[in-house]
Amino acid sequence: MPWRKRTTTGQALSAAAIHGVLLAWCALALFPLYLVVINGAKSRRAIFNDPLKLPTSDTFSAKGYASVVGNSEFPLYFGNSLVVTSVSLLLILLLGAMAAHALSEYRFRGNTLLGLYLIVGIMVPIRLGTVALLELMVNLNLTNTLTALILVYTAQGLPVAIFIFTEFLRAVSREIKDSARIDGLSEYRIFFEVVIPLVRPVIATVAVFSMIPIWNDLWFPLILAPGQETRTVTLGVQQFIGQYTVDWGAVLAALSVAVLPVLVMYIIFSRHLIRGITAGAVKG
Amino acid sequence: MATLDLKGVSKQFDDTRVLDNINLNVADGELVVFVGPSGCGKSTLLRLIAGLEAVTTGDVSIGDRDVSHLPPSKRGIAMVFQSYALYPHKTVRGNLGFALKHAGAPAADIKRRVDAAAAILELEDLMDRLPRALSGGQRQRVAIGRAIVREPDVFLFDEPLSNLDAALRVHMRVEILKLHQRLGATMVYVTHDQTEAMTLADRIVVMRDGCIEQVGTPLELYRHPANRFVAGFIGSPAMNFLDAQVREGRVVLGDQPLHPCTRTDGPITLGIRPEHLVQDDDGPLSGGVEVFEHLGGEAFVHITLGENLKVVAKLDGEKVYRPGDTIRLSAPEERCHLFEHS
Ligand SMILES: Nc1ncnc2c1ncn2[C@@H]1O[C@H](COP(=O)(O)OP(=O)(O)OP(=O)(O)O)[C@@H](O)[C@H]1O
Numbered sequence: 001m002p003w004r005k006r007t008t009t010g011q012a013l014s015a016a017a018i019h020g021v022l023l024a025w026c027a028l029a030l031f032p033l034y035l036v037v038i039n040g041a042k043s044r045r046a047i048f049n050d051p052l053k054l055p056t057s058d059t060f061s062a063k064g065y066a067s068v069v070g071n072s073e074f075p076l077y078f079g080n081s082l083v084v085t086s087v088s089l090l091l092i093l094l095l096g097a098m099a100a101h102a103l104s105e106y107r108f109r110g111n112t113l114l115g116l117y118l119i120v121g122i123m124v125p126i127r128l129g130t131v132a133l134l135e136l137m138v139n140l141n142l143t144n145t146l147t148a149l150i151l152v153y154t155a156q157g158l159p160v161a162i163f164i165f166t167e168f169l170r171a172v173s174r175e176i177k178d179s180a181r182i183d184g185l186s187e188y189r190i191f192f193e194v195v196i197p198l199v200r201p202v203i204a205t206v207a208v209f210s211m212i213p214i215w216n217d218l219w220f221p222l223i224l225a226p227g228q229e230t231r232t233v234t235l236g237v238q239q240f241i242g243q244y245t246v247d248w249g250a251v252l253a254a255l256s257v258a259v260l261p262v263l264v265m266y267i268i269f270s271r272h273l274i275r276g277i278t279a280g281a282v283k284g
Numbered sequence: 285m286a287t288l289d290l291k292g293v294s295k296q297f298d299d300t301r302v303l304d305n306i307n308l309n310v311a312d313g314e315l316v317v318f319v320g321p322s323g324c325g326k327s328t329l330l331r332l333i334a335g336l337e338a339v340t341t342g343d344v345s346i347g348d349r350d351v352s353h354l355p356p357s358k359r360g361i362a363m364v365f366q367s368y369a370l371y372p373h374k375t376v377r378g379n380l381g382f383a384l385k386h387a388g389a390p391a392a393d394i395k396r397r398v399d400a401a402a403a404i405l406e407l408e409d410l411m412d413r414l415p416r417a418l419s420g421g422q423r424q425r426v427a428i429g430r431a432i433v434r435e436p437d438v439f440l441f442d443e444p445l446s447n448l449d450a451a452l453r454v455h456m457r458v459e460i461l462k463l464h465q466r467l468g469a470t471m472v473y474v475t476h477d478q479t480e481a482m483t484l485a486d487r488i489v490v491m492r493d494g495c496i497e498q499v500g501t502p503l504e505l506y507r508h509p510a511n512r513f514v515a516g517f518i519g520s521p522a523m524n525f526l527d528a529q530v531r532e533g534r535v536v537l538g539d540q541p542l543h544p545c546t547r548t549d550g551p552i553t554l555g556i557r558p559e560h561l562v563q564d565d566d567g568p569l570s571g572g573v574e575v576f577e578h579l580g581g582e583a584f585v586h587i588t589l590g591e592n593l594k595v596v597a598k599l600d601g602e603k604v605y606r607p608g609d610t611i612r613l614s615a616p617e618e619r620c621h622l623f624e625h626s
């Protein structure tokens with residue numbers, strides 16, 4: 001049957017084409033990261049002479065990484081970033097999922113309106129409110145604290161989180177929740193023990209999407225918490241950028257190290273993440 | 285085990301009245317089936333009994349307790365849902381024992397009751413599987429098992445078999461009947477499959493648009509339907525309805541006088557079930573065969589008796605008709621039902 005053979009070659013070809021496109025995309029996306037990592041391990045001269053080359057025995061220099069690891073401030077910045085990101089993330093996931101559960105599960109007056117109010121923030125860039133936020137933090141005596149950053153990031157992340165969670169929590173079968181009610185679970189335990197396990201992939205997805213902008217943010221740390229004690233990694237890296245000289249080796253090395261937590265999170269969540277994204281795609 | 289009493293139960297969602305003044309007494313150990321077309325409020329009534337929705341007015345009592353204001357877990361009920369509603373991340377054993385564990389029963393007790401339920405439903409080999417590794421029928425058995433384990437006063441079933449294929453449905457129907465006989469428990473069962481209703485029920489409650497149309501044993505409903513709606517709903521294939529007249533103390537169909545009747549003259553609806561029409565060469569009714577469906581042992585004959593007078597007759601499959609053939613029928617008087625003309 002000749003037609004049959006043709007289909008299989010056709011299929012192989014299209015599979016190859018798809019993989020080709022994906023690989024090309026992958027290379028493109030990874031290229032800047034690759035540059036950051038390899039140049040972090042080169043001497044300053046080599047970075048400028050031949051930015052694309054891998055470090056050789058001549059050009060290799062651990063000075064960049066050494067100045068990052070040796071810098072007594074860096075672990076502090078790193079810790080600040082970790083605290084701010086993880087606490088904000090926790091709050092976003094917890095409050096976002098709870099709000100979405102309430103909106104999708106309970107009938108009450110003003111439900112739709114409240115839902116709209118909670119997600120309309122997606123359309124308002126939070127940075128427009130920077131001046132007001134700064135004033136607020138000054139009045140609350142929260143400038144130069146991690147709390148200020150955590151509050152702002154939680155507010156920034158909630159609308160999208162609520163939006164995504166609401167979509168998925170609506171799809172959770174009402175009958176499962178009802179059976180839990182008959183089994184005598186409280187509404188809180190229904191949420192934590194029945195609903196949350198059902199939407200784990202969605203939580204992973206929201207976690208990754210919310211985490212990256214927080215980890216990478218330079219704006220709010222610069223404005224709300226520029227003090228020595230509360231600097232985050234992105235802000236801390238700036239100290240290698242002097243007014244007249246820039247320690248590129250150190251900057252790049254610091255950035256390479258800063259990528260690690262994001263990478264680790266991604267690897268932990270990615271299995272769920274892919275399920276979350278495709279589940280959304282199928283349900284529409 | 286307990287009785288279940290509904291007194292003047294109504295339910296309103298926003299502005300729409302979904303249930304209107306429902307009164308019903310279910311005896312201890314009785315299996316009552318709610319039937320009715322989609323959207324008539326069967327599930328809502330069941331959810332009111334379960335306490336998943338609050339009654340707008342009226343009282344629900346189980347045993348001698350007024351439970352109208354108790355949460356579902358305090359009412360002594362267990363519910364089996366159409367979609368099984370198993371906890372997907374718990375094994376069969378976990379699902380069966382969850383309610384007891386949550387209520388703080390001792391581990392030995394839980395194990396004994398879970399094992400007993402598993403034995404009744406033949407789930408012993410599946411105890412460590414997750415729901416996603418079970419077939420539809422097995423999942424439904426787990427859902428029923430979960431209800432048994434709780435040893436409730438009243439079992440509530442909401443279309444538990446409608447997601448199963450036809451063969452499995454018949455099998456599970458028998459299982460539920462056996463379970464009822466074995467436990468002797470009070471059960472309320474919702475379905476819109478009238479075969480299920482006829483075979484399972486001690487009594488059937490026929491509902492329409494949030495009201496009860498008739499309550500009775502399956503045979504009572506079959507033999508003496510209170511109105512045209514019930515008559516059309518019970519029995520398969522459905523009863524034939526024909527526009528007829530009462531003239532001078534007789535029922536007249538077209539121009540053909542049939543049996544005597546005591547009603548006053550005027551239009552009337554004559555109902556006769558397909559299985560009660562008999563082929564009879566001296567019969568008063570005659571018509572042309574339109575479609576002939578042979579099922580082997582029996583046959584459905586679609587017959588046109590006249591303008592707007594079409595009937596289906598269920599005859600034995602001995603004689604084969606062709607479209608266009610003429611056939612004569614008689615309708616035994618005691619099998620005919622008369623309803624207000626509509
Ligand atoms: N939460 C609700 N809010 C508003 N209306 C509702 C709600 N739940 C049910 N209804 C309405 O109540 C009516 C009865 O619904 P119910 O689910 O009880 O029907 P049913 O008899 O179980 O139908 P089916 O056989 O299709 O399951 C329907 O018209 C439905 O739209």
Ligand SMILES: [Mg+2]
Pocket residue numbers: 326327328442
């Ligand atoms: Mg229903």
